[in-house]
Structures are given as structure tokens and as C-alpha cells.
Amino acid sequence: MSKSKIFSLPVRVYFQDTDAGGVVYHASYVNFMERARTEWLRAHGYSNAGLMKEFGTVFVVRSLKLDYLRPALLDDLLDVTAQIKDIGRSRISLLQSVCRNGEVLTEAEIHLVCVSLASFKPVSVPEVLRERLKV
Amino acid sequence: MSKSKIFSLPVRVYFQDTDAGGVVYHASYVNFMERARTEWLRAHGYSNAGLMKEFGTVFVVRSLKLDYLRPALLDDLLDVTAQIKDIGRSRISLLQSVCRNGEVLTEAEIHLVCVSLASFKPVSVPEVLRERLKV
Amino acid sequence: MSKSKIFSLPVRVYFQDTDAGGVVYHASYVNFMERARTEWLRAHGYSNAGLMKEFGTVFVVRSLKLDYLRPALLDDLLDVTAQIKDIGRSRISLLQSVCRNGEVLTEAEIHLVCVSLASFKPVSVPEVLRERLKV
Amino acid sequence: MSKSKIFSLPVRVYFQDTDAGGVVYHASYVNFMERARTEWLRAHGYSNAGLMKEFGTVFVVRSLKLDYLRPALLDDLLDVTAQIKDIGRSRISLLQSVCRNGEVLTEAEIHLVCVSLASFKPVSVPEVLRERLKV
Numbered sequence: 001m002s003k004s005k006i007f008s009l010p011v012r013v014y015f016q017d018t019d020a021g022g023v024v025y026h027a028s029y030v031n032f033m034e035r036a037r038t039e040w041l042r043a044h045g046y047s048n049a050g051l052m053k054e055f056g057t058v059f060v061v062r063s064l065k066l067d068y069l070r071p072a073l074l075d076d077l078l079d080v081t082a083q084i085k086d087i088g089r090s091r092i093s094l095l096q097s098v099c100r101n102g103e104v105l106t107e108a109e110i111h112l113v114c115v116s117l118a119s120f121k122p123v124s125v126p127e128v129l130r131e132r133l134k135v
Numbered sequence: 136m137s138k139s140k141i142f143s144l145p146v147r148v149y150f151q152d153t154d155a156g157g158v159v160y161h162a163s164y165v166n167f168m169e170r171a172r173t174e175w176l177r178a179h180g181y182s183n184a185g186l187m188k189e190f191g192t193v194f195v196v197r198s199l200k201l202d203y204l205r206p207a208l209l210d211d212l213l214d215v216t217a218q219i220k221d222i223g224r225s226r227i228s229l230l231q232s233v234c235r236n237g238e239v240l241t242e243a244e245i246h247l248v249c250v251s252l253a254s255f256k257p258v259s260v261p262e263v264l265r266e267r268l269k270v
Numbered sequence: 271m272s273k274s275k276i277f278s279l280p281v282r283v284y285f286q287d288t289d290a291g292g293v294v295y296h297a298s299y300v301n302f303m304e305r306a307r308t309e310w311l312r313a314h315g316y317s318n319a320g321l322m323k324e325f326g327t328v329f330v331v332r333s334l335k336l337d338y339l340r341p342a343l344l345d346d347l348l349d350v351t352a353q354i355k356d357i358g359r360s361r362i363s364l365l366q367s368v369c370r371n372g373e374v375l376t377e378a379e380i381h382l383v384c385v386s387l388a389s390f391k392p393v394s395v396p397e398v399l400r401e402r403l404k405v
Numbered sequence: 406m407s408k409s410k411i412f413s414l415p416v417r418v419y420f421q422d423t424d425a426g427g428v429v430y431h432a433s434y435v436n437f438m439e440r441a442r443t444e445w446l447r448a449h450g451y452s453n454a455g456l457m458k459e460f461g462t463v464f465v466v467r468s469l470k471l472d473y474l475r476p477a478l479l480d481d482l483l484d485v486t487a488q489i490k491d492i493g494r495s496r497i498s499l500l501q502s503v504c505r506n507g508e509v510l511t512e513a514e515i516h517l518v519c520v521s522l523a524s525f526k527p528v529s530v531p532e533v534l535r536e537r538l539k540v
Binding site: 151153154155156157158162208209 | 420421423424425426427428430432478479
């Protein structure tokens with residue numbers, strides 16, 4: 001999987017994701033994106049529980065920016081993407097989107113920081129993971 | 136799909152489903168079960184949006200009973216089942232469970248009522264759907 | 271606070287609690303009830319974090335049973351109650367409800383078990399808490 | 406309430422808001438902020454349901470940007486603020502934050518658009534509400 005490769009996870013919209021406005025609730029997209037990031041990580045060989053157990057580290061969200069372009073609806077089958085933008089010592093920047101039939105509904109940029117589970121202080125992204133993400 | 140057939144949906148556990156106790160939050164199982172019921176319905180040819188549009192009806196939860204036997208954990212891949220118990224005029228009773236590698240973590244019995252979207256009053260389960268569920 | 275005393279927490283309904291059916295999503299009531307139970311516990315002098323730190327214990331939900339009688343709506347101001355039913359060695363049974371202007375919308379019975387944070391095995395309810403709950 | 410006045414809503418952290426990392430889940434802050442915005446609107450005389458009924462309009466989130474500075478924890482009592490930044494024809498920009506004992510944990514800028522409930526197309530912010538927000 002190359003740096004420019006876009007990972008995509010299909011996500012179905014259920015009642016639990018919607019609100020009384022009749023569309024998907026704005027915070028639900030943040031949940032969808034966490035699912036896609038986790039599967040993107042798994043596609044590179046690591047689970048969240050695995051990172052915690054093997055390295056004592058966890059990725060936390062340092063910042064996120066979402067643009068809501070069009071609403072998703074109940075029963076929609078969405079594609080939620082994740083694509084690496086760049087990697088620093090302890091930071092990973094990702095571009096993510098939520099699409100329906102190729103149309104972008106929501107765009108996001110998300111900065112993760114690798115922190116120690118014990119101190120919540122930033123630590124280096126484990127080297128073996130960094131290598132896999134770079135390929 | 137026969138009455139005794141058990142429908143099953145794979146569900147992955149993400150951070151969003153867990154709590155600071157380190158396990159899956161108890162209300163998250165209720166969400167997992169809604170996803171499985173919706174896919175069970177879809178396997179019988181109907182979506183929630185479709186039922187609303189075609190019949191002006193929606194299934195609402197009239198009661199639920201959950202037994203939590205063992206906790207699910209971050210990154211678990213769960214099987215969430217749905218199986219019809221019986222169908223009345225406007226009510227459908229379902230047995231549901233959340234399993235991990237064949238071990239039952241949570242068991243549930245859930246009563247749905249088919250209501251008019253306009254009045255939220257009980258109405259008959261649409262005949263075409265009832266026939267499909269009976270088969 | 272006597273055993274028969276009913277604790278009540280006001281809870282406002284926001285978009286995040288509703289779904290595309292136009293009413294409060296059924297799992298949101300489970301969240302409302304966790305909030306009320308937590309404040310009921312706090313009214314007896316203990317927080318969840320405090321129980322974990324002081325005794326190494328946490329209350330987990332062993333079972334729950336909810337009856338949905340009438341739907342709550344966006345912007346409703348609800349009263350979410352908690353009342354002790356009985357206490358065993360490691361188990362506490364609670365009656366809870368969600369009301370609007372004195373009308374019961376949802377009724378629940380919930381069984382909690384006091385478990386060790388380390389093993390998730392049942393342990394005795396801390397004596398000092400038991401005494402306070404009995405009064 | 407002047408344009409520069411900061412509205413603040415106290416929000417308690419429950420298990421439902423946390424994740425297995427032991428801290429508040431990042432999307433939960435988005436929920437906290439929706440609660441504060443709604444109460445800020447109510448402090449100006451309007452509920453969401455009221456806006457829908459009286460004007461056929463609803464505010465939707467067009468974009469949001471969050472910076473996570475420090476984690477909130479189980480049982481924390483937070484102050485969630487909302488402050489108007491500027492108002493356009495159909496857009497309202499807000500600054501929001503989540504604080505604990507005066508320390509900023511999360512900062513956000515959020516753009517809302519007033520849309521028609523029927524078409525989800527942008528419409529003017531109702532004049533009577535605009536006047537109240539300007540004062």
C-alpha cells in the first residue's frame with residue numbers, strides 16, 4: 001500500500017447515526033472516520049489493542065477539521081476513506097472523506113499523535129509501523 | 136430464510152464503542168443489535184427508508200431485555216445475531232445475541248411494533264413483509 | 271436519602287439524542303439512565319472514578335429491561351429517576367424511569383454488579399457505600 | 406447578552422463519554438458543544454424545535470475545527486462555552502471551548518448554516534433571531 005493509496009471502508013447508515021433533522025448527525029461522521037482509520041491501521045498490520053500491548057502507545061486525535069458538503073441519509077451505503085498526508089516523529093496527518101457513489105459528502109483533515117499510554121505524552125511512532133506506512 | 140434461521144452480522148469493536156472501564160459500553164450493544172436487525176430486515180428485502188416510503192410505517196422498539204454475560208473488548212470481531220421469535224398483527228419479537236468466537240457475551244429479547252410514521256400508532260405489519268418473514 | 275426515596279435528574283433532549291424517526295433514539299434512554307444512576311451515586315457520596323481509586327471496584331450492568339411507553343421528543347426536558355429496589359452482596363437492583371411533566375415515557379429495571387477493576391469478577395459492595403444506600 | 410459575551414454550560418463526564426483509552430472520546434466533545442450551542446440559542450429565546458415549527462428552518466453544521474489540547478476525564482465537571490464570532494446572511498460562526506477549572510482542554514470554531522427544513526438549502530437567519538444575537 002503506497003503513501004498515495006486511498007484506503008476505503010464501506011459504512012452503512014443506521015437510525016443510530018441519524019437525528020431528528022432526518023439526516024446523519026454531524027458527530028456521526030467523526031465516528032465513521034475513526035472506524036476507517038482503525039481499519040486503515042489494521043490493513044498495515046496493527047490494531048489499537050495491539051499497539052497498546054506491544055508498544056504501550058496509542059494514537060490520539062490532536063486536531064480535526066471537517067467540511068460538511070452534502071448530507072448522508074438513513075440506509076445510505078457510504079465509502080469512508082483514509083489517506084496519509086505526512087508523518088512526523090510522533091504525528092500522523094490524514095486526509096479522510098465520506099463519499100456516496102463517488103460523490104464527496106464530507107472532507108476532513110485529522111492530526112493524530114502517538115502518545116505513551118502511561119503518561120499521555122507524545123512518543124515516536126513505532127519504527128516498524130512507520131516503515132509500513134511509508135511503503 | 137426460515138423462521139428458525141439465525142441471521143448474523145459481523146461487527147468490529149472500535150474506541151467509540153468502549154468506555155473508561157476498558158470494555159464495551161453497555162449501551163453500545165443496543166446499537167450493535169439495531170445494526171443486525173436492520174440487516175436482517177434488508178436480507179428480507181426491506182430497508183427502513185423503504186418501509187417509510189412504501190408503507191408510511193416504521194418499526195419502533197416497544198421493549199428490550201438484555202443480559203450481559205461477559206464483556207466484549209476493543210478490536211473484538213463480534214457476531215451479532217437476530218432471529219424471529221414470533222409475529223403478531225403489529226408486533227415482532229426477536230431474539231438477539233452478541234457472540235465472540237461462538238461464545239455468547241450478551242443475550243437479548245426485543246419487541247418491535249410497526250407504527251404509522253404520521254401518528255406513531257400501531258398498524259399492521261405490511262402483508263408482503265409478513266409473508267417474507269414467515270417463510 | 272431513604273431506600274424509598276426517588277432520585278431525579280433533569281435531562282434535556284438534543285439532536286444527538288434523536289433519530290430520523292423524529293423521536294429520541296431507543297439507546298439514548300440507556301445513556302440518560304446511566305447519567306441519573308451516576309448522579310444518584312454521587313448524591314450518596316461516591317463518584318465512579320472515586321470507587322475505582324478508593325476500592326478498585328466499578329459497577330457494571332448485569333442486565334437491563336426497558337419498556338418504551340411513549341416517545342420523548344427534541345427539546346423535551348425530562349426527569350430521569352433512580353430508586354434502589356434491593357441490595358445483595360455484590361448486586362444492586364434499581365428501578366429507573368424517564369418522565370416528562372409527570373408522565374412516564376420509559377420504565378426500566380437494572381441490575382448492577384460490583385466488580386473488581388482488575389479481574390472484572392464480582393466483589394462485595396464496599397461496606398461504607400452499602401450503609402449509605404441503606405439509610 | 407452582548408456579542409462578546411461568552412455563554413457557558415456545565416457538562417458532567419459519564420462513562421458513556423469516555424473510551425478504553427481512559428479519557429473522553431474525541432467525538433464526545435462534538436456532542437458537548439452541540440449541547441452548549443443549543444442552550445446558547447435557548448438563552449436567546451429559541452429552541453431547535455421552535456425554529457423548525459415557527460420558521461421551517463434548522464441550523465446545520467457546515468464545518469468544524471477542533472483542537473484537542475488536554476484530555477478530559479471520567480467524572481470531570483466541564484464548562485462548555487459558545488460565543489458568536491460573526492453572522493452572515495445565512496451563516497453563523499461560533500467559537501466554542503471545553504474547559505475544566507478555567508483550563509482550556511479543547512478549542513473549536515464552528516460554522517452553522519440556516520437551512521430550509523424542506524429543501525436543506527440555505528435561507529436567511531430569521532430576522533428576529535438575528536436581532537437578538539446582535540444585541
